[in-house]
Amino acid sequence: MPPEARSSTITDAERLAIQVEAQEDLYFFSRYMFKRRKKFKWRHNWHHREICDALMRVFRGECKRLIINIPPRYSKTELAVVNFIAWALGQVPDSEFIHISYAAKLAINNSSNVLGLMQHEAYSDVFPGLAFSSDASAHWTTTAGGVMYATGAGGTITGFGAGKDREGFGGAIIIDDPHKADEARSDTVRNGVIEWFQNTLESRCNSPDTPIIVIMQRLHERDLAGWLEAGGNGETWEVLKLKAIQGDGSALWPAKHSIERLERMRTANSHTFAGQYQQQPSPGEGNTFRPDNIAIVDAIPAGTRMLRGWDFAASVPNAGSDPDWTVGGKLGVTPDGRFIIADIARMRGLPHEVEACLKNTADRDGKPVKISIPQDPGQAGKSQVAAFTRLLSGYSVSSSTESGDKITRAEPFAAQCNVGNVMMLRAPWNDELISEMRMFPNGTHDDQVDALSRAFHELHGGNTGLLDYLQQQTQATQQATSQAATQETNPWLNRP
Structure with a gap:
């Protein structure tokens, strides 16, 4: 009989039997101690x-x-x-x-x-x-x-x-x-x-x-x-x-994770799931993003809040070279919590050309669009951020250092893409972005993914506070509904 089924009042013989079994069997000991302590x-x-x-x-x-x-x-x-x-x-x-x-x-x-x-x-x-x-x-x-x-x-x-x-x-x-x-x-x-x-x-x-x-x-x-x-x-x-999902397709611990939940977890992030849950880590070659799950749309939903994240490079292509790009990825969060990739600004150039691109893009976006820029380590990174912030005076600008490797930074955004929670505005830049996502992290370039991952982090967990935003939207909707109901039941409020 398992220890949790025993009465709190036991005989000496039962107490001795429990002691002997707990000494001989680690599994029984663990269950017995858990029940007694917890x-x-x-x-x-x-x-x-x-x-x-x-x-x-x-x-x-x-x-x-x-x-x-x-x-x-x-x-x-x-x-x-x-x-x-x-x-x-x-x-x-x-x-x-x-x-x-x-x-x-x-x-x-x-x-x-x-x-x-x-x-x-x-x-x-x-x-x-x-x-x-x-x-x-x-x-x-x-x-x-x-x-x-x-x-x-x-x-x-x-x-x-x-x-x-x-x-x-x-x-x-x-x-x-x-x-x-x-x-x-x-x-x-x-x-x-x-x-x-x-x-x-x-x-x-x-x-x-x-x-x-x-x-x-x-x-x-x-x-x-x-x-x-x-x-x-x-x-x-x-x-x-x-393995969390056994060879016969059943869940290892159904009380912890049902097979339906495990399958959703695998769909959201197959690379991480393969290692941490299936004990079969893979190199992660090109399976981080599933861009086919991103819907292409022709309009941005009303009420979408926008932020543009940047990934900088100061280089120009020479014969036989294929340097990194400077990319500004514009990502929005809709009132119902979905995300939309609204624009990609992508260029190669010298430092002063990068600055011009940054400023012109901000002017085109307008002041409601927040801006997030990376800060390189050391004093040089602080100086660059200070210069960019002065350049973008009047705009809402945040900065942060990068933490973790590129794949780790991209995975939260990739998870949203993979479950179909991300849309993309139809535009000429779509094909290049989809190709980069499909090859990430082993493609020639990953600058667009880096920029969008930064934007997603800021929208979802960074300084701009997605949860606060959604809460504000809910409160505004509730307030509007309440006001409408009040006016309907109290017509004199509408009188001049």
Whole structure:
């Protein structure tokens, strides 16, 4: 009988049975502790049993190198870090663990959660007698000699080791999401994590038999899990790959994501979904945008609010060269929350010609159209923004530095395009833009996508506040309706 079905009043025999089962089975232990701590049922699923079984094989010494690939928010940290470490220390109180995540803050928070679970009264019912000699969140110890140390990928671990140089389980290195999602496409950052694993973390094993567990969503075909699975460190790894959409077309965890919702997520962003949810990352070659889902229209809906985002280049074409373009993408948001690509200004020229294009385009758009320009790093970028802002005196101008790589910046806009929430005004520039979108990110140019992605960010999440705008529109409509109703019921208001 599962622990949540038991009465709060139990006999000594039942209490002993629960204790024995929780000590022997990580899955039962996890469900029991969740119910005792949270006071409600854990929405468990069959994949949780799969994870626990794999972790227990590690504990029994049947697996030394384990990779678990799983979608985000599918209980990976709760099971593979918090519950497994607590359960293993209950079995072997002098075990030594090193826990890693992409940020030290996350790893330390996980370590604190392990400590909190072990200090709960329910834990002492399962593993009585375990005590702590120190309880700092990042580094704590048991009186039996057990150690828990947590840090971020690339952090300092000098003086700490994992495992015991003896027979049987003595601890492990547990890595939970070594890559930050929006940095995984950077070769420099991603390879830095792999080099740190190879040059620093692996040397922290106190014994050749010390297990290493990597549990993560896949973010890139050459992320840490991909590198290890391909034999990057010369070892063979057992891989448990849990896909959000199973091979038979069913949902991995229907209570979390129905198959209908998963299909919508895949349609909106197939590239991200392939990695994070299906554990099959692809290079992203030309599948970010689906421009065939963009409707071509002949008029801009009334009440559309416009913003033009810019991507600058100061270059002219020479024989045999194909330099970048300066592009201003004009994007609008309609009163019902759809988006429309209204215009593309595109030119190549010297700096003074770029300035002239910027000013002339602003004059043509008029002052109701807001303007967003990128700010390059350093003092030179600040000076350029200041010069452009002076040039555009009288217009609403915002600026910001670019964060993340081009694909990451483009994905929110691409998601709207892919689900049919973006329209395009019929114009001669349509074909060039559609071609660039279709090839992005591997086409020769991506300047139009960059400019429109900037405009979308400002409209949707930037300084101009799409939600505030839509709220204002709703309030204005409600106010107009109320006024009309008042005038209809009170005709004397209309009298001169």
